[in-house]
Amino acid sequence: xxxxxxxxxxxxxxxxxxxxxxxxxxxxxxxxxxxxxxxxxxxxxxxxxxxxxxxxxxxxxxxxxxxxxxxxxxxxxxxxxxxxxxxxxxxxxxxxxxxxxxxxxxxxxxxxxxxxxxxxxxxxxxxxxxxxxxxxxxxxxxxxxxxxxxxxxxxxxxxxxxxxxxxxxxxxxxxxxxxxxxxxxxxxxxxxxxxxxxxxxxxxxxxxxxxxxxxxx
Numbered sequence: 001x002x003x004x005x006x007x008x009x010x011x012x013x014x015x016x017x018x019x020x021x022x023x024x025x026x027x028x029x030x031x032x033x034x035x036x037x038x039x040x041x042x043x044x045x046x047x048x049x050x051x052x053x054x055x056x057x058x059x060x061x062x063x064x065x066x067x068x069x070x071x072x073x074x075x076x077x078x079x080x081x082x083x084x085x086x087x088x089x090x091x092x093x094x095x096x097x098x099x100x101x102x103x104x105x106x107x108x109x110x111x112x113x114x115x116x117x118x119x120x121x122x123x124x125x126x127x128x129x130x131x132x133x134x135x136x137x138x139x140x141x142x143x144x145x146x147x148x149x150x151x152x153x154x155x156x157x158x159x160x161x162x163x164x165x166x167x168x169x170x171x172x173x174x175x176x177x178x179x180x181x182x183x184x185x186x187x188x189x190x191x192x193x194x195x196x197x198x199x200x201x202x203x204x205x206x207x208x209x210x211x212x213x214x215x216x217x
Contacts, residue, residue, distance in 0.1 A: 008075050009040035016044040016071060020182070021203035023048040024055050031059060031076070039076045047182065049074060050198045054177070058208070110145045110213045114154035119217065135167035139174070145215070147177040149205050155184045160195035168196045181205065
């Protein structure tokens with residue numbers, strides 16, 4: 001990691017030039033070693049930006065993101081109610097997002113791991129019909145999962161021309177985190193077609209599901 005100073009945080013993790021999961025892993029190392037200090041992670045791609053931001057939210061940091069040129073700066077502040085980003089030459093319009101990691105919706109605390117693009121075993125045709133009903137019912141449910149991860153062929157459901165895309169977008173609007181495996185998207189050649197949620201990695205998925213109330217489908 002390059003040595004970089006920050007006016008916004010106690011510690012800096014400069015991971016430009018590397019891809020996930022390295023930015024998340026390096027940020028986690030610093031967070032674990034210095035739990036009471038603020039961190040600024042610098043990345044140069046959107047996937048790493050989103051994954052580091054999600055890591056901060058999962059640790060209940062106040063997170064903010066701003067962009068300088070082609071680089072993204074993710075500032076993580078522990079136990080903060082607000083964080084003021086004041087950088088010369090950076091206007092409010094440059095701030096990508098800010099959140100405390102809290103959700104206003106009624107979330108059931110469960111994580112769903114989708115492993116294929118149809119439900120059940122036996123007839124795949126029937127399973128795809130059931131999947132349509134499944135997502136529709138979930139959008140109407142009073143209690144939502146906190147996160148839905150998509151791996152293997154299930155990543156086909158998050159692309160723009162998927163028959164499930166509207167229901168998945170609605171779930172995202174309702175506060176459910178939608179995240180698809182980047183390696184899987186690459187395998188099927190559809191990474192550029194993702195229409196909802198974020199692109200994540202197997203490290204982030206494994207870290208999130210271990211010890212969680214997991215439902216595998």
